Amino acid sequence: MRGGDGRGTGGSLMREVAVVAFAQSPSVRREVERNEVEMLMPVVREAIARSGIAKSEIGFTVSGSCDYLAGQPFAFVSALDAVGAWPPIVESHVEMDGAWAFYEAWVKLQTGEADSALVYAFGKSSMGDLPDVLTLQLDPYYVAPLWPDAVALAALQARAFLEATGRSERDLAAVAVRSRRDARTNPMAQLAGDGNVDALLAEPYLVSPLRKHDCPPISDGCAAIVLAAGDLARRAVRRPAWIRGIDHRIEAHALGTRDLTRSASTAEAGRRAGVGQGSVDVAELHAPFTHQELIVRDALGLGDGVRINPSGGALAANPMMVAGLVRIGEAARRVLDGEAGRAVAHATSGPCLQQNLVCVLEAGA
Amino acid sequence: MAERCAVVGIGQTKHDTKRTDVSLPGLLREAVGRAFEDAGVTWRDIDAVVIGKAPDMFEGTMMPELYLADALGAVGKPMLRVHTAGSVGGSTALVAASLVQAGIHERVLTVAYEKQSEGNAMWALTLRIPFQQAIVAGAGGYFAPLIRAYVARSHAPEDTGIRVALKDRQNALKNPYSHLVFPDISYEMIAESPMLWDPIRYMETCPSSDGACALVLASENAARRSPNPPAWVWAEAMRSEPTMFAGRDQVNPRAGRDCAAELYRKAGIEHPRRDLDVAEIYVPFSWFEPMWMENLGFAPEGEGWKMTQEGATALDGDLPVNPSGGVLSSNPIGASGMLRFAESALQVRGQAGAHQVDGARKALGHAYGGGSQFFAMWIVGSDKP
Numbered sequence: 001m002r003g004g005d006g007r008g009t010g011g012s013l014m015r016e017v018a019v020v021a022f023a024q025s026p027s028v029r030r031e032v033e034r035n036e037v038e039m040l041m042p043v044v045r046e047a048i049a050r051s052g053i054a055k056s057e058i059g060f061t062v063s064g065s066c067d068y069l070a071g072q073p074f075a076f077v078s079a080l081d082a083v084g085a086w087p088p089i090v091e092s093h094v095e096m097d098g099a100w101a102f103y104e105a106w107v108k109l110q111t112g113e114a115d116s117a118l119v120y121a122f123g124k125s126s127m128g129d130l131p132d133v134l135t136l137q138l139d140p141y142y143v144a145p146l147w148p149d150a151v152a153l154a155a156l157q158a159r160a161f162l163e164a165t166g167r168s169e170r171d172l173a174a175v176a177v178r179s180r181r182d183a184r185t186n187p188m189a190q191l192a193g194d195g196n197v198d199a200l201l202a203e204p205y206l207v208s209p210l211r212k213h214d215c216p217p218i219s220d221g222c223a224a225i226v227l228a229a230g231d232l233a234r235r236a237v238r239r240p241a242w243i244r245g246i247d248h249r250i251e252a253h254a255l256g257t258r259d260l261t262r263s264a265s266t267a268e269a270g271r272r273a274g275v276g277q278g279s280v281d282v283a284e285l286h287a288p289f290t291h292q293e294l295i296v297r298d299a300l301g302l303g304d305g306v307r308i309n310p311s312g313g314a315l316a317a318n319p320m321m322v323a324g325l326v327r328i329g330e331a332a333r334r335v336l337d338g339e340a341g342r343a344v345a346h347a348t349s350g351p352c353l354q355q356n357l358v359c360v361l362e363a364g365a
Numbered sequence: 366m367a368e369r370c371a372v373v374g375i376g377q378t379k380h381d382t383k384r385t386d387v388s389l390p391g392l393l394r395e396a397v398g399r400a401f402e403d404a405g406v407t408w409r410d411i412d413a414v415v416i417g418k419a420p421d422m423f424e425g426t427m428m429p430e431l432y433l434a435d436a437l438g439a440v441g442k443p444m445l446r447v448h449t450a451g452s453v454g455g456s457t458a459l460v461a462a463s464l465v466q467a468g469i470h471e472r473v474l475t476v477a478y479e480k481q482s483e484g485n486a487m488w489a490l491t492l493r494i495p496f497q498q499a500i501v502a503g504a505g506g507y508f509a510p511l512i513r514a515y516v517a518r519s520h521a522p523e524d525t526g527i528r529v530a531l532k533d534r535q536n537a538l539k540n541p542y543s544h545l546v547f548p549d550i551s552y553e554m555i556a557e558s559p560m561l562w563d564p565i566r567y568m569e570t571c572p573s574s575d576g577a578c579a580l581v582l583a584s585e586n587a588a589r590r591s592p593n594p595p596a597w598v599w600a601e602a603m604r605s606e607p608t609m610f611a612g613r614d615q616v617n618p619r620a621g622r623d624c625a626a627e628l629y630r631k632a633g634i635e636h637p638r639r640d641l642d643v644a645e646i647y648v649p650f651s652w653f654e655p656m657w658m659e660n661l662g663f664a665p666e667g668e669g670w671k672m673t674q675e676g677a678t679a680l681d682g683d684l685p686v687n688p689s690g691g692v693l694s695s696n697p698i699g700a701s702g703m704l705r706f707a708e709s710a711l712q713v714r715g716q717a718g719a720h721q722v723d724g725a726r727k728a729l730g731h732a733y734g735g736g737s738q739f740f741a742m743w744i745v746g747s748d749k750p
Binding site (some may be wrong): 314 | 388389406419420421422424425426427428429430431432433434435439440441442444445446447448449450456460462464466467468489490492493496556602603604605606607608610614618619620623624638735738739
């Protein structure tokens, strides 16, 4: 494949594509009044309005969601009503986090078939018992019947990580404290607070070595991003967030066959996306559990000078199928707003960081 | 588009009611193994994997691409999972093709499947309160009123559906992978079968199948090294429209017409019936053949049934439709669209065996889904575009 130039799938032969708008709903524990379409409509409208591109001009639409959250097939079908797909539109859907829908949109723009794209994602985890629902992602023959839930699997990984690296539960608590402090300035966040490490460590374990603060909230939410290529992006906004590299990789599903204390797929995607080719001002990492932030940070080689998850990250708001796309949106927003010159976004899917996507966004032509 | 894309490997499973002899990965590997053999490649030659299937509830495994990553050799590679309802097999192939067309990858493996015996499609397809009143009538219950509307509009002879089913079931006898095989199929056998959803009879309905389909897609550079002739992608298109709103024409949906128009424009096709040699289209209930003939521009509105009645869509007609036996003969839902795309490619590669259309050089692959609202199509040819 191309990418031998070290710039990954965003190599120099690629067409210039940028994020020009991002919008999201507040994340809440239980959205009772609005269904998915009603949640999406204002968010999609806001993203399109911010992009400065007319809805009728958008060349491609793609979404990410998962039927199992609602416990009903075809979640994405009715969600199409939020877009107003008339006259008929060029449209696709991934049964994945919206970050991978974002990747599909980037690919579509690379083919030259479209100059702009709308990406959206939605998830209402409150419709079911999320930790148990996620168990259905596991090997249906040998693992799912044992019914390990998502928190238990994360705890398994956290234990292996702490033992292998010599890091402590105190390090994990520090991630939680920083995330929820930062979330105080994020009106879309669900969990925010001014805790301290000692107080958190006095709490009982949820599943050892994880305490409640090490785990993400269960969230309902949605988000939308508008992408544009070349001059269209330049005309749309003053300071587009250019995608300088984007790549994603998956690892083995069988937990016993991979080193849970590292994220080889994040490292590989980060290398191909060119994370290390410049200094990073800000990184939005999709780490639903505290220890996973440390693993992802190590995999991407992000040093102490990098501002990590100023939004509060997935520890402050974790709408399933959305939180990965929100990381891209939050990173891009900081470039669009002029707060950052170079930002890294990361998204994950599957148990224990099985699948990972990395995107590098930059200001400047 | 930036780069040319070709189909260099095609594989499918034997489709059946219950493939109890294979696990989920085993089913997929059967199709992938055949595609690799055809393409002369191994796992190491594949840059990325794109997988598609219809609702996860059919098997009860959520986001199964995570579990299947190991079996599909995707470890360390990019993997995407597409889901666009019944059109998913087609749109999955198109997403995979776009990775080659964008110049990102040289060889992409794309796989679609359904193992319907693991669940109950009638249940899994039924929306419930608070989404809508649970009808539990399945896809036939949804589509039968559209067919009745078509018959009322077009004044098509009542036995048009029977003739479609007879043709497709006869074609299926020439396809070794077919699920439904009725060696003594006859007009009477179909006409006398029970009425399920008026006017759809039992023998005019698709089965529920276990099955998978796999394609190896390659760049022009990689296609040069393939042992068998490639099928070149000439054009591709997708369109979606909402399920319902006042005034929506569900019999002849605009999304399908727009999709076909873009497809023909890209492929330089002025007269589809004259310029295309064969079509593999998504016909889950017999009457959808004449309906799609009109939607796809092969016949004027209200006259699609004439093509069926005159034998134009038969294997020896001027536009053979579904020489493989089509969805009526094998229906692993998530794979059904990709099977149409695969069969169109087999035809222009001259590899369709007993159901080969003589001299086929340009073919249409078509898939649709949802409430006749999602469309994915491609045109493949023996020659480079």
